[in-house]
Structure formats: structure tokens, C-alpha cells
Amino acid sequence: MSAAAKQHWSEIVKEKKIRQAATIPKEWILTNLPPKDALNVIDFPKKSGLLSEKENEITNTEVGTLLQNLASGAWSAVEVTTAFSKRAIIAHQLVNCLTEIFIERALARAAQLDEHLKTTGKVVGPLHGLPISLKDQVNVEGLESTMGYVSWIGQYATKNSVLADVLEASGAVLYWPETFNHVFGRTLNPYNRALTSGGSSGGEGALVALRGSPIGVGSDIGGSIRIPSAFNGLYGLRPSYHRVPYAGCVNSLEGQEAVPSVLGPISNSLSGIKSFMQSVAAQSPWLKDPMAIRKPWNEAEYRLSDHGEGKTPLCFAMLWHDEVVLPHPPVMRALERTKEALIRAGHQVIDWKPLNHVEIYKNVSTIWTAAAAEDYRIVTAPTGEPIIGSMALTPGELVQSATIIPSDPPGFRPSAEGMSAYELWQVHKKRRELRQAYMDHWNATVSQTGTGRPVDAIISPCAPYTAPPHGLNRNANYTGIWNALDYTALVIPTGLSVDPAIDVKKPAHSFFSETDKSIYELYDPETFKDAPITVQLIGRTLEEEAVIAMGEVVDAALKASASSASANL
Amino acid sequence: MSAAAKQHWSEIVKEKKIRQAATIPKEWILTNLPPKDALNVIDFPKKSGLLSEKENEITNTEVGTLLQNLASGAWSAVEVTTAFSKRAIIAHQLVNCLTEIFIERALARAAQLDEHLKTTGKVVGPLHGLPISLKDQVNVEGLESTMGYVSWIGQYATKNSVLADVLEASGAVLYWPETFNHVFGRTLNPYNRALTSGGSSGGEGALVALRGSPIGVGSDIGGSIRIPSAFNGLYGLRPSYHRVPYAGCVNSLEGQEAVPSVLGPISNSLSGIKSFMQSVAAQSPWLKDPMAIRKPWNEAEYRLSDHGEGKTPLCFAMLWHDEVVLPHPPVMRALERTKEALIRAGHQVIDWKPLNHVEIYKNVSTIWTAAAAEDYRIVTAPTGEPIIGSMALTPGELVQSATIIPSDPPGFRPSAEGMSAYELWQVHKKRRELRQAYMDHWNATVSQTGTGRPVDAIISPCAPYTAPPHGLNRNANYTGIWNALDYTALVIPTGLSVDPAIDVKKPAHSFFSETDKSIYELYDPETFKDAPITVQLIGRTLEEEAVIAMGEVVDAALKASASSASANL
Incomplete structure (x- = not known):
């Protein structure tokens, strides 16, 4: 039985936020945060002292090169995931950009990928070892998808969405976020914290801008991938309807199929956008989602x-x-x-x-x-x-x-x-x-x-x-x-x-x-x-x-x- | 002003049928038709005496070979169009399968195609010289599209549908038909005239079965390509939504986009089905119809x-x-x-x-x-x-x-x-x-x-x-x-x-x-x-x-x- 039926909504939110805070590793909590009136915090992460030189290098690397270094074994999936996780937690303390935080799970997955590469000499797929953050409506088994609705707190996904499956099959390491709503509060713009990071994938936008994630997945029915990309100075692609599989995601206005919401990537490089789209198409999502269009990547x-x-x-x-x-x-x-x-x-x-x-x-x-x-x-x-x-x-x-x-x-x-x-x-x-x-x-x-x-x-x-x-x-x-x-x-x-x-x-x-x-x-x-x-x-x-x-x-x-x-x- | 507003619907139908009859060349009206109680008339056309040996050969040839002979100039577009036109008129007299009859227009187009091949040594496109009959909702400029509604008699198309454009650009010679409704009356099954030829592309089915057309285009929202194909012993393809362009066609229930009607081919050979689909895709219909899916023919x-x-x-x-x-x-x-x-x-x-x-x-x-x-x-x-x-x-x-x-x-x-x-x-x-x-x-x-x-x-x-x-x-x-x-x-x-x-x-x-x-x-x-x-x-x-x-x-x-x-x- 859901707790939602008994408590006032604001109580439910409070509990959720306490649970969320408890998932942040204590040693990553910063005491040297910039003052609230410091507006532009885009350069803070590298000066925070929490990131090693190599972690700074990894998180500042664009997706194409990241993938090469992961595939060659020059960088392990665990070190790449750790670097982005740390930076993401820094970002969250600056602009409040995360919802679900599941570092242990991501690191366990990264370790498996490293083991696979070591044992077989082969990558799992074209996104091998790359952390990808997901807007919370992209269901991942065992995690909550609230979509910002208090009423959906306590709803744990019983299976992966098709996109989560497709990305995992491509070798990605999935992790988290989201933006302003009753559940998590507003996300600030890292270039000027008095400004918005946009919606409704604003958490993704701020996180990727602060290089806490190399690729974020957002949804877009009227601009929700592109507005956060624009407001945070990023590349963001709104693909056409049904090019990226939506099946198994949480959504509202279901059954409205005339102008549907679509999923797409936000990244700080075009190589990130391209890798994402190529990898998704390579997994034949049209065999997993009945609405997805059978159109392979066309070189x-x-x-x-x-x-x-x-x-x-x-x-x-x-x-x-x-x-x-x-x-x-x-x-x-x-x-x-x-x-x-x-x-x-x-x-x-x-x-x-x-x-x-x-x-x-x-x-x-x-x-x-x-x-x-x-x-x-x-x-x-x-x-x-x-x-x-x-x-x-x-x-x-x-x-x-x-x-x-x-x-x-x-x-x-x-x-x-x-x-x-x-x-x-x-x-x-x-x-x-x-x-x-x-x-x-x-x-x-x-x-x-x-x-x-x-x-x-x-x-x-x-x-x-x-x-x-x-x-x-x-x-x-x-x-x-x-x-x-x-x-x-x-x-x-x-x-x-x-x-x-x-x-x-x-x-x-x-x-x-x-x-x-x-x-x-x-x-x-x-x-x-x-x-x-x-x-x-x-x-x-x-x-x-x-x-x-x-x-x-x-x-x-x-x-x-x-x-x-x-x-x- | 439409005549529809003034007359009783049955009067309008009568006039339309008189106009239709007047378009049949007199010398193609048969006096040796089988008696009404002769049920199986599938073999009558070749015994009718109206077709020359070569016309019989042409109309009995499957699409792949027809296209080769047209492309090589072995058979002219005019002779192929004439052969099918004559056989179509025979078919109509047997089973009532046509609506719009526009032989002169088809022959003029065929003559242009012959001229083009003669002058340039090249075909206009992969369907060069092939007659293709269209269900009457596929608008062709200057022709009526009644869709069987009396209320639409007198509605002349002011421009081609995208499919008509695409087929013409591929070199096809467009001609006509349709099935049981208030305007034209029922089409009989050529294998057994006591049976139906199916709906709603039944005219196409009977016409193609009697080899009055090598390829017919039907529409299918619940079976209207496949039921006439099945009842007349033909190949018929229902493509997926939006693979074949529908723009510019007449339709009812417009705006119902969840389970839309689609257009597709009916033929007496699989080579006809394949040629049609390949040729349509080759014309990039997605640049002409906003609903058409960008998916080239995938070899x-x-x-x-x-x-x-x-x-x-x-x-x-x-x-x-x-x-x-x-x-x-x-x-x-x-x-x-x-x-x-x-x-x-x-x-x-x-x-x-x-x-x-x-x-x-x-x-x-x-x-x-x-x-x-x-x-x-x-x-x-x-x-x-x-x-x-x-x-x-x-x-x-x-x-x-x-x-x-x-x-x-x-x-x-x-x-x-x-x-x-x-x-x-x-x-x-x-x-x-x-x-x-x-x-x-x-x-x-x-x-x-x-x-x-x-x-x-x-x-x-x-x-x-x-x-x-x-x-x-x-x-x-x-x-x-x-x-x-x-x-x-x-x-x-x-x-x-x-x-x-x-x-x-x-x-x-x-x-x-x-x-x-x-x-x-x-x-x-x-x-x-x-x-x-x-x-x-x-x-x-x-x-x-x-x-x-x-x-x-x-x-x-x-x-x-x-x-x-x-x-x-």
C-alpha cells in the first residue's frame, strides 16, 4: 500500500528528500561551497578540491574521446563512473540537479563492464563504460520514477524501460536526475544561479553543463530537451516522434499520440549526441517498442x-x-x-x-x-x-x-x-x-x-x-x-x-x-x-x-x- | 455551385452513370457477353475476340517482364496501355469494376512516354509505361473522386495526390476504378459472379484478376486491399502506416490518426508488389507528404x-x-x-x-x-x-x-x-x-x-x-x-x-x-x-x-x- 494515501503531500516530500540526502557519500559533502550570492559557479567543480587531476581530465573530456579511452582500457569504467559521480554530487550541491542517487549500483555495473573487457578483450557495446544520466521518467528497474508527482512517490519500477535496456545493452552505465517540481525543488543555472536551468529536463541540463554527466537523456514534448540545453549552453537533440523508444517510461497525458513527447540526448559535445543516436538505432529498438520506427542509422x-x-x-x-x-x-x-x-x-x-x-x-x-x-x-x-x-x-x-x-x-x-x-x-x-x-x-x-x-x-x-x-x-x-x-x-x-x-x-x-x-x-x-x-x-x-x-x-x-x-x- | 444540393441523390447517380457509359469507346462494347447465369468468367477476356494475340500476351505478362519489355522498347507504352484498356473495358462489362474511365488521357500520356524513350534513350523511371489503376480516392487532377459518396459527385480534384505524382514521376500511366456503393453499384467476382469481389477496393480486385490492369492501388483500414485480393486470388500488400504517401487523397474519418487507412498495391504477381513499393520509396515521398515515413527501400x-x-x-x-x-x-x-x-x-x-x-x-x-x-x-x-x-x-x-x-x-x-x-x-x-x-x-x-x-x-x-x-x-x-x-x-x-x-x-x-x-x-x-x-x-x-x-x-x-x-x- 502506498503511503501517499495517508500523509499530507508536503510530508511525503520531506521524507523523500531525507532518503535522497542519505544516499550521498559523506566524504563528498563539501564545506567550501561558494556563497549563495556567488552566481556563476560553472568553474567551481574543478576548483573544489574533491576531484583529482585525472578526474578533472576525465570529466572534461568529450564523449568521442571518452569512448575511445574506455574501449582501449586506458580508463576503466569504474574510474570514469567515479569521476562523474563525484562531479555530479558537487553539481548537486551547487544547483540541486539530482533526484535518484544510486552511485553504488552504477559502480557495481562499471566493475562488471571492466571485468568483461578484461576477460573477453571486447566491449559490451559502443557506449561501453560511459555513464549516462536519465530523466527520472525513464524507468530503471527497482528505482522510483516520480516524474515530479508527489502522488507517484513510492512507485518503484518493476522493469527497465526499453531505452534503459537499449543503453545497457550498448554498454552504458546508467545513473540519475530531474528539475523543479514539488518533489525536489528547483534546479539553479550554473552560469548564473539567479537564472533558471529550464524545464522540464533542467536537472539534466545543469548536470551536464557542470560536467557531472557526459550525456543526459531528456524528454521533449514542446522543448524540454532543448530549453535546458539552450539555457545551459549545451548540445541537445529533439529527435522525431518514435525514433528513440519511449516504451516503459512513465508519462502523463498517455494516449495523446498526435504530438507525443520524445526522448533525446543532451551533451556537451556533438560526438555525444551522435554516439547516443547511433547506439540506440543499432539496438533495433523497433523490435522492443511497438511505436518505435524501423529506421536503422543511415550513414x-x-x-x-x-x-x-x-x-x-x-x-x-x-x-x-x-x-x-x-x-x-x-x-x-x-x-x-x-x-x-x-x-x-x-x-x-x-x-x-x-x-x-x-x-x-x-x-x-x-x-x-x-x-x-x-x-x-x-x-x-x-x-x-x-x-x-x-x-x-x-x-x-x-x-x-x-x-x-x-x-x-x-x-x-x-x-x-x-x-x-x-x-x-x-x-x-x-x-x-x-x-x-x-x-x-x-x-x-x-x-x-x-x-x-x-x-x-x-x-x-x-x-x-x-x-x-x-x-x-x-x-x-x-x-x-x-x-x-x-x-x-x-x-x-x-x-x-x-x-x-x-x-x-x-x-x-x-x-x-x-x-x-x-x-x-x-x-x-x-x-x-x-x-x-x-x-x-x-x-x-x-x-x-x-x-x-x-x-x-x-x-x-x-x-x-x-x-x-x-x-x- | 454543386448540383448535389438541388437534386435527389438517385438522380445524381443516374447522370453520373450516363456520363461514365459515354466514356467507353463504342467499338469495345461486346455483343457476345456470356449469359448472366454464367458464373465463372475469368477466362472470357482472352476468348472475347476483342483482344489480338499480342494484346493477350501483353495482358497475361507479369509486371517484372512487362517493365523489361517497356524499358527496352520491345513493347511501346501505347500498345501496352491500349491492351490493358481494352481488357479493362471487357472486365467492366463482365463484373462492373470501373468508375472513372479516361482512356484518351492514358493514351496521350503513354504516347509522351514513348516519345521520351525514343528521344532520350532513357526511361522516365522504373515504372516507365506501366498502366496502374487507382482506387477513386487517390486524386488525379481534373477527375472526380466520389469515394462512393453521392454527395461528392461533381467534386473534381484540382491537383494530384502525392501518390499520383510519385507514380507519374516513376513513369506510370495512371488510370481508374472502384466497387459497390450508391454511385456505381456492386462489382461481381469474376471467378463466380454470384460471389462478391470484396470491399472496399473490390473494383481493383476484379479488374486485376481479369488482367485489365497489372497493378491496382487500393486503400486498407481494416482489410480493403487484402479482402479483394483474397477474394479474387491476387497478391495484395497492406504496408504499415505512412509507408506509402496518403496526402492529397480523399478520405472519410479524417483526423483519425491512431489506426489510419493506408494505400498499397494489388497485383497478379509479386514482382508487381515489389516494383510498386521500390518505386514509391525511390521518389522520397517523405519530402512531399508530411506524414510519410523517411525510410528508403532497404535492400x-x-x-x-x-x-x-x-x-x-x-x-x-x-x-x-x-x-x-x-x-x-x-x-x-x-x-x-x-x-x-x-x-x-x-x-x-x-x-x-x-x-x-x-x-x-x-x-x-x-x-x-x-x-x-x-x-x-x-x-x-x-x-x-x-x-x-x-x-x-x-x-x-x-x-x-x-x-x-x-x-x-x-x-x-x-x-x-x-x-x-x-x-x-x-x-x-x-x-x-x-x-x-x-x-x-x-x-x-x-x-x-x-x-x-x-x-x-x-x-x-x-x-x-x-x-x-x-x-x-x-x-x-x-x-x-x-x-x-x-x-x-x-x-x-x-x-x-x-x-x-x-x-x-x-x-x-x-x-x-x-x-x-x-x-x-x-x-x-x-x-x-x-x-x-x-x-x-x-x-x-x-x-x-x-x-x-x-x-x-x-x-x-x-x-x-x-x-x-x-x-x-
Whole structure:
């Protein structure tokens, strides 16, 4: 019997947090933590004194090299897991980014992997010995998956999710986390602790940024992989629906299949993103999850077979803004920098004209919320915990942002009342039309590119702002649009961060909407100081391979541009 | 303004039929038609006197060879199109299988293709010059798509559907048809005109069986490609959701995306099925239809990379019956014959245990009908035409058959009342669980096969009967189950047909259900005489390549078994 039925929800949370704290090894509890008002703590872990030189080296190494060193036996899985575990515990003490903490289990697994390599001379799989942290909804046998619901405390997974199985079969060492909610409290942004780390995979974002994990797995229905990646200056991929297996994970709004949540990787290198996607596909997840799409990793697509084989210039299109909200100055600066860098690298860049964005925001919000109220009510009923804003974060915010735009298209019933199955079908139908129109719009760019192809990829803001102060992340349109269209979307850090000396506040423009005005007013250079700035690269549906390859092109261009800029100093 | 709003629906139908008749060339109207009581007319076309020897040869040639002769210029597209057109018109006079008739347009297109080949020395694409008939919901610019609704008469397509574009880009010559409904009346079965040709692509089935078309395109939400294929003794493939582009086609129940209708080929050879699927994939339909899955034709999968590379024996599992309805004696005989043939060819055959079939039938019926009543009411409102049984054929029949089973699982609201979006989500969720359970069940067969793999494919009846008398096709469970699970399903003719001397009526068994009893009572050997007998080969989701390859294995085994049987006579 669950304790949930008897206690007040706040009591249940307290007990859970005590249990969580007890799992932290005492010798890893720091006494030299920076003061609360020290905002930027990104460099603290290496100065903490807890990590040896080698542990610093390991945790600062990017995934491609980590995997090589693990496969060759140069680094053991136990030492790599120990290094990341220690750093993760440091990170947790800085920004509160973990939920389940299971170091012993991870180390036992790492030891088995080392033994296997020693005995057989072979790796278990392509991710041999690599620690991978999971958002808590990715069930791991024997561990709690609360998804932030107090009502789900005490629910221990009786079996692995398919993704956990797939990653273990690839040789990964699974470990933990999560973000702001009733159970665990908010995660702070390591670049500026007055800012949010984003949601709903914000724990992952902060943890990976502090290099407490080389790869984190998040989920994304409207931006929950990409917003934390963007706010923490990381690479993050939202794959298309059903490319990464979701079966056996905990979720809410189950049965909502029109715009489903997807799982995907967050990493501080593109090699991490690529290794994850390749390894998952190599395990034929479509034989384990009936919804997973039978599409092996396509090496030809990765070599840009659909984009001139990478031999000719690529043509990118810049979405400067969505005609609803103008992004803050740092975001605009990153888009400009990306454009310059790509042109300098010999590529073409044209403008992207947004099409029907407001209608799409409205449509997808209508789908998400068609029965959401009823769903949340049923889930939270056992404890009476309040339904907080972040629970319905992305959908709710899309609605909020879309409905206050005067030009909203009419015709959809307000979501709070619910709707009939027939009405829902009409919304699905409308959405298919919107997707078709957007595809036709994309295909029509063939006349503007000069490459003989339509635009190869779109470059867009990740959000209208860099990480905002806690509680003020209220617009997920720049990510949600691509969920609605099911386009592959990759967040790429530009290497830039908010600099109050450069990113000054602009005079008020002619506002698109009330939301635009309130987001304009939110900006203050000092408040956003040090926040990382990222861009989003958008490819077509199920085009993960080519998007990763084009991501490498953009990344290389930005890095070349940064070194040329510093050479000019 | 549509004429539909002013006239009685039966008047509209009359006019449409007059227009249709006027499009038939007078010199192709036959005066030597067999008498109405001549039931088996399958051999009439070649004896009709209308076809030259070469036209007989062309229309009796299978698709692989047709394409070679067209590509080499041995046969011109015009002569091939003319031959099939003439034979199609003969077929129409025998069994009423066509709707739109556009010979001139097809011949003009064929002439262009011939010119292209002559001028450039190259084919337009892999289907160069091949006539392909389309179910009338596959929009072709400038033609009516009624889908059998009187209310849609006068609706001319303003552009091609994506599939029509894709086929034309592959070099195909598009032409027409369809089956029993208010607009065009019923199509008869060419093997026994007292029997049905099946629905809802029955016109295609009869046309292809009479060799009036080498490939027909049908749609299938619960069996509408496979039932006509089965009843007319043809190959017919139901691909997985979104493998073949559906965009731009006319459909009803739009927005119902959980168990969508799919398009697929019907042919009298497996080379026709394969050419169609390869050609469609080669056109990257995912760049034209936002719902189409980015999965190129996978030659490794066709070489059975997931099934021992075709080097080891395959293991098939026989679904003898679904524990709801026992198939008629001819169907059981075909299953036995197939088992013997496969064992003789060196393969393994085990039994398939059905899992949760009744629950799955009920679940998918609930999805289809969640808002169907409201949908049909709206579509048919303009004319007041009655809503006939065949409109809701497959879903309706699945419901009917499932609901009278005493052991039905409770918990779903009757569909006629409609349901809320939240309730629909719960049905979706249940369905995902049923799909997962069926997948786990399949995977668990690894312990019984001896191949080191789970069962490679399932072999199942196509229906509990061969083609029944008109109006008595009331059970689509043996096809609908695979739509619900989204498994790839291929109909394969066994070369057998109903022989009253062999297929005697069996004594009554202990009935599974009332449906079982009524289907048992339906059987009478004389009534079903000459009906072709087929089996269904079932592979996993999006496994079209391997299913076609395994279909070739089954087909070869059956043909070898047939020649060995005739050698023994």
C-alpha cells in the first residue's frame, strides 16, 4: 500500500528528500561551497578540491574521446563512473540537479563492464563504460520514477524501460536526475544561479553543463530537451516522434499520440549526441517498442546524401523571429554571428519566412490540452497536491502566449472545457493541413537557394531569451513549433554568453503582441549576465543523421569564427 | 455551385452513370457477353475476340517482364496501355469494376512516354509505361473522386495526390476504378459472379484478376486491399502506416490518426508488389507528404538481413484460427497446404497462439467509430443519401462481430454515442499496451523456433471464408487485427480454389461464438464453387522489404508443391 494515501503531500516530500540526502557519500559533502550570492559557479567543480587531476581530465573530456579511452582500457569504467559521480554530487550541491542517487549500483555495473573487457578483450557495446544520466521518467528497474508527482512517490519500477535496456545493452552505465517540481525543488543555472536551468529536463541540463554527466537523456514534448540545453549552453537533440523508444517510461497525458513527447540526448559535445543516436538505432529498438520506427542509422544520410553530399555549399535559412515575439538582443547577436560564420565558411544564408506560426501554436496547444485538465486531476487526486504551473509547463505556456495575440484564428474550443473525440479529429485534420502547408513552403525555397535544392536547414532561436530568472520562462513557441511539425531540432551553443557591455537593451520596437511587449520588458542586461547563448538547427522529419552532420558544419563554422575573432583581438 | 444540393441523390447517380457509359469507346462494347447465369468468367477476356494475340500476351505478362519489355522498347507504352484498356473495358462489362474511365488521357500520356524513350534513350523511371489503376480516392487532377459518396459527385480534384505524382514521376500511366456503393453499384467476382469481389477496393480486385490492369492501388483500414485480393486470388500488400504517401487523397474519418487507412498495391504477381513499393520509396515521398515515413527501400532487409540472411531455414507460425471464428474448410485446406509446402521446402512451421484478439478487435473498433457517426452524418448531409452498411464496412463489421462474443471485455463505451477526447486517449493507451503485449508474445517465440530468432512471420487466414455471396462479407477480423497492430500483411494466392468435391461441409464443431455459428452455417460447397483460396503472410511493422522476400519464399514453395502434386496425378 502506498503511503501517499495517508500523509499530507508536503510530508511525503520531506521524507523523500531525507532518503535522497542519505544516499550521498559523506566524504563528498563539501564545506567550501561558494556563497549563495556567488552566481556563476560553472568553474567551481574543478576548483573544489574533491576531484583529482585525472578526474578533472576525465570529466572534461568529450564523449568521442571518452569512448575511445574506455574501449582501449586506458580508463576503466569504474574510474570514469567515479569521476562523474563525484562531479555530479558537487553539481548537486551547487544547483540541486539530482533526484535518484544510486552511485553504488552504477559502480557495481562499471566493475562488471571492466571485468568483461578484461576477460573477453571486447566491449559490451559502443557506449561501453560511459555513464549516462536519465530523466527520472525513464524507468530503471527497482528505482522510483516520480516524474515530479508527489502522488507517484513510492512507485518503484518493476522493469527497465526499453531505452534503459537499449543503453545497457550498448554498454552504458546508467545513473540519475530531474528539475523543479514539488518533489525536489528547483534546479539553479550554473552560469548564473539567479537564472533558471529550464524545464522540464533542467536537472539534466545543469548536470551536464557542470560536467557531472557526459550525456543526459531528456524528454521533449514542446522543448524540454532543448530549453535546458539552450539555457545551459549545451548540445541537445529533439529527435522525431518514435525514433528513440519511449516504451516503459512513465508519462502523463498517455494516449495523446498526435504530438507525443520524445526522448533525446543532451551533451556537451556533438560526438555525444551522435554516439547516443547511433547506439540506440543499432539496438533495433523497433523490435522492443511497438511505436518505435524501423529506421536503422543511415550513414548515407549522415554523409549528407540528400544535401549535395556535403561537397557543395549548404544553404541555411535564418528565422530571425516568428512575427509574434522578437528575441532579446543576445539571441539576435548569436543569430548574426552564426550567419557570418556560415558565410565565412562558404555556405549560403537566406531569410526564413515564418508561415502560420500562430495557427500552429494554437493548434498544437489545443491537442495537448484537449483532455489535460481531466488527466492531471486524476493523477494528482491521491494526495491532493496542487497542480503547479510547471506541470503543464510547455503546453500551458504555448496556449497562454498564443491566446493573447489579437490575430488568433478562431474556431477552436477553449481547452479547459475538454472536447469530443470528433472535435479532436478536426484539430488533427487541421494540423495535417498545417504540416502540409509548411512542407510545401519549405520545398518552394528551391527557387531561392541556388543549390538546386530547397533550404537544407533552418536556423532559429531556441527561445526569445537566454535563461531568464526563475519562474519567468513563459514562452516555448520557438521550440514547440518544431514539435508540432515533427522536425528534427538540434541546439548548438555559439560559444557566446550574455555580456551587459555588448548586449544592451534596445529601444522599444513596434510590438507584435502583448507577449512581445512583456518579453521585451523582461530584458535587463545585468539580470541575464553570463547566460550562454545558443541557436537551434532544424531539419526535416526523421532526418536526425543529416541534422547531426549539418550541426557539425555549423559548430565548426562557429568555432572557426570564434578563434578568428580572438586572433583579431 | 454543386448540383448535389438541388437534386435527389438517385438522380445524381443516374447522370453520373450516363456520363461514365459515354466514356467507353463504342467499338469495345461486346455483343457476345456470356449469359448472366454464367458464373465463372475469368477466362472470357482472352476468348472475347476483342483482344489480338499480342494484346493477350501483353495482358497475361507479369509486371517484372512487362517493365523489361517497356524499358527496352520491345513493347511501346501505347500498345501496352491500349491492351490493358481494352481488357479493362471487357472486365467492366463482365463484373462492373470501373468508375472513372479516361482512356484518351492514358493514351496521350503513354504516347509522351514513348516519345521520351525514343528521344532520350532513357526511361522516365522504373515504372516507365506501366498502366496502374487507382482506387477513386487517390486524386488525379481534373477527375472526380466520389469515394462512393453521392454527395461528392461533381467534386473534381484540382491537383494530384502525392501518390499520383510519385507514380507519374516513376513513369506510370495512371488510370481508374472502384466497387459497390450508391454511385456505381456492386462489382461481381469474376471467378463466380454470384460471389462478391470484396470491399472496399473490390473494383481493383476484379479488374486485376481479369488482367485489365497489372497493378491496382487500393486503400486498407481494416482489410480493403487484402479482402479483394483474397477474394479474387491476387497478391495484395497492406504496408504499415505512412509507408506509402496518403496526402492529397480523399478520405472519410479524417483526423483519425491512431489506426489510419493506408494505400498499397494489388497485383497478379509479386514482382508487381515489389516494383510498386521500390518505386514509391525511390521518389522520397517523405519530402512531399508530411506524414510519410523517411525510410528508403532497404535492400539489406529485402535480402533478409533480419532473418538469417535467407541462408538458414525460416520459421513460420500458423494462425489456424483466432479463437473467435473457425475458417471454412477451403481456407483450412489452404493453410494445411501452405504448411506442407513450406516444410517440404526445408522451413519450419509452428503454431501461432492468438493473444487478446477479441480485446484488440474491440479496441480498434472503438477507435474507428469514436466519432464515425458524426463524421458520416456531416458528409452525407448535402444530399440526404442513406448511410449504407458498406460505408462503414470494416469498422462496423468488426464491432458487430466482436460485440456478440459473450466474453467481450467490458470498459469501452458504445461507439454510437461518441466519446470525449479524454476517453479516446484512454483507448489509445490501452491499444499501445495491447501492441506491446503482442510484440512481447512474438519475441517470446525465440524459445520455440530453434533458429535463434523469434518466428520470422505469421501465416493467417485472410478471412474466415473465401469470397461469399454478395452482401454476406461480414467479418474483417482476420485482416483488421493486423491493421490494429500495424503489421505488414501480404495476401498470397495458393493456386487452389473451392472444389465442392474436396471442400465438403464439416460436422458442426463446438462454436466459439454466435458469429462462429453463423459463419459455419453460411458455408455450402456449391455456393462457394471456384472461389480462389489465399493465405496471409504477416511481418512486423515497417518490414515491407522482408515480407515481400518471405512472400517469394512462400510463393515458390506453393508453386513447387503444386507442380509436384500435378506430377503425382
